[in-house]
Amino acid sequence: MxxxxxxxxxxxxxxxxxxxxxxxxxxxxxxxxxxxxxxxxxxxxxxxxxxxxxxxxxxxxxxxxxxxxxxxxxxxxxxxxxxxxxxxxxxxxxxxxxxxxxxxxxxxxxxxxxxxxxxxxxxxxxxxxxxxxxxxxxxxxxxxxxxxxxxxxxxxxxxxxxxxxxxxxxxxxxxxxxxxxxxxxxxxxxxxxETRSFSAVKLLGLALATLQRTEDGKIAWVSIPRSAFEAAHAHEEETEGIVNFVRSVRGVEVAMMLRESPNHKVRASLRSRGAVNVALLAQQFGGGGHENAAGCTLETSLAEAERILVAEAQRWMASSSSISRAG
Ligand SMILES: [Mn+2]
Missing domain, CATH: 3.90.1640.10 (inorganic pyrophosphatase (n-terminal core))
Structure with missing residues (x-):
């Protein structure tokens, strides 16, 4: 100081x-x-x-x-x-x-x-x-x-x-x-x-329509393709806050929002509830953040990024629960 x-x-x-x-x-x-x-x-x-x-x-x-x-x-x-x-x-x-x-x-x-x-x-x-x-x-x-x-x-x-x-x-x-x-x-x-642009609320609707979760309901995500940004006339910054809706789903421990960037990259926002450290998850992909809020960027298609991140989050949660059981 x-x-x-x-x-x-x-x-x-x-x-x-x-x-x-x-x-x-x-x-x-x-x-x-x-x-x-x-x-x-x-x-x-x-x-x-x-x-x-x-x-x-x-x-x-x-x-x-x-x-x-x-x-x-x-x-x-x-x-x-x-x-x-x-x-x-x-x-x-x-x-x-x-x-x-x-x-x-x-x-x-x-x-x-x-x-x-x-x-x-x-x-x-x-x-x-x-x-x-x-x-x-x-x-x-x-x-x-x-x-x-x-x-x-x-x-x-x-x-x-x-x-x-x-x-x-x-x-x-x-x-x-x-x-x-x-x-x-x-x-x-x-x-x-409490103040959003018209296009941001349109985008929110399109994003939430893609909501999915794993069978156990612990991981949920939305994937926003370029076409959704175009349809809503929305900018990338207007995705702010969308991930919190995903996180609010009952039973969800890890929430993700994936969005396709114009340069063929996928940016992911990760949120967690409880003990899952999403900063460590994000770090595996060169990103970072906090225990309960992090982000990373993948250079791949949206579908592939979704597959990789969900699989990694599942693997991560399985291994951290086995550690806590052992401890
Ligand atoms: Mn800060």
Whole structure:
């Protein structure tokens, strides 16, 4: 915490980078930190993202300050990489991060490849935004309503509005402090979870129509082909949240959402209920994440990806239950 604070205190220019396909935690953490640093008088800073801000997060204060393009000539004092455990998750901005004098990582994923000069990593934190909050407090920076809105968005999205088991008493205390500082919890919930585009709801319908499960009912999944995106006029980002419907099916321990990307890849979102660690499952395919929420990409057809992932999840669950029986 102290090293991270010192790095930010000393830096005159800074770069903040959320991950590819940024979610509410990546964007909320990035923008929350951006606002706080600006308040410190550090105006030579920029937030760069591989992908644009998804529509549902376009209520975050100054979301327009998240740039997707950047001229790669500048060397920043500090590159702050938020909510990612691998530097390649910075996407096209990875060279810019590597060119910075120092790299600060703020993250709550299981550490996969150490890349930072200073790593503020706590896997027990429900959201990276929790760590940004703790860092700002440590630096005695005031919490403005803008900062609070950004950070509470990170916590709300990563805890699925305090419903996931990653929600701790500390998470709730931090959320309360953010609400006290001016963040509007019900407004954030309304924006993130209760407001969808027409095309996203169409896509949800097409996706749920593909719902399948294994005979024992423990694994369920949906597979979204390109044709569904075209029929719904939907973008890839509009699949957000669909996997939670799959996970909600009674008896399901592992839920998956597979979607076909335009470049003949299949991206899979994995969720689990109970003891199954889907991060380990995702890691077998070069992905990662958390125990109960992870993702990976397969370079194969949708049907083949479905077969491979279901088989692997079944194998995984069989072996982990035999371990627990033996133990
Ligand atoms: Mn996160």
């Amino acid at each position: 102290t090293h991270a604070a010192q790095l930010l205190h000393e830096a005159e220019s800074f770069l903040i980078v959320p991950h590819l396909h940024p979610d509410g935690d990546a964007l909320g953490s990035a923008l929350g930190l951006y606002h706080a640093l600006k308040q410190m008088g550090k105006t030579h800073g920029v937030v760069v993202s591989h992908d644009p801000v998804p529509e549902i997060y376009r209520y975050l204060p100054d979301w327009q300050q998240v740039h997707t393009e950047h001229s790669h000539h500048r060397t920043y004092d500090v590159a702050v990489v938020v909510d990612q455990s691998q530097l390649n998750r910075a996407g096209k901005h990875e060279p810019l991060v590597r060119a910075a004098r120092k790299i600060l990582q703020i993250d709550h994923h299981v550490l996969m490849e150490p890349f930072a000069d200073v790593a503020l990593v706590d896997t027990r934190a429900a959201a990276t935004a929790e760590l940004v909050y703790r860092l700002l407090r440590h630096m005695r920076l005031p919490l403005t309503p803008e900062v609070a809105t950004c950070l509470l968005t990170g916590i709300v999205t990563d805890t699925f509005s305090f419903k996931f088991p990653n929600t701790t008493p500390r998470t709730l205390r931090i959320a309360a402090a953010l609400q006290q500082a001016g963040a509007d919890l019900s407004y954030i919930n309304e924006q993130v979870f």
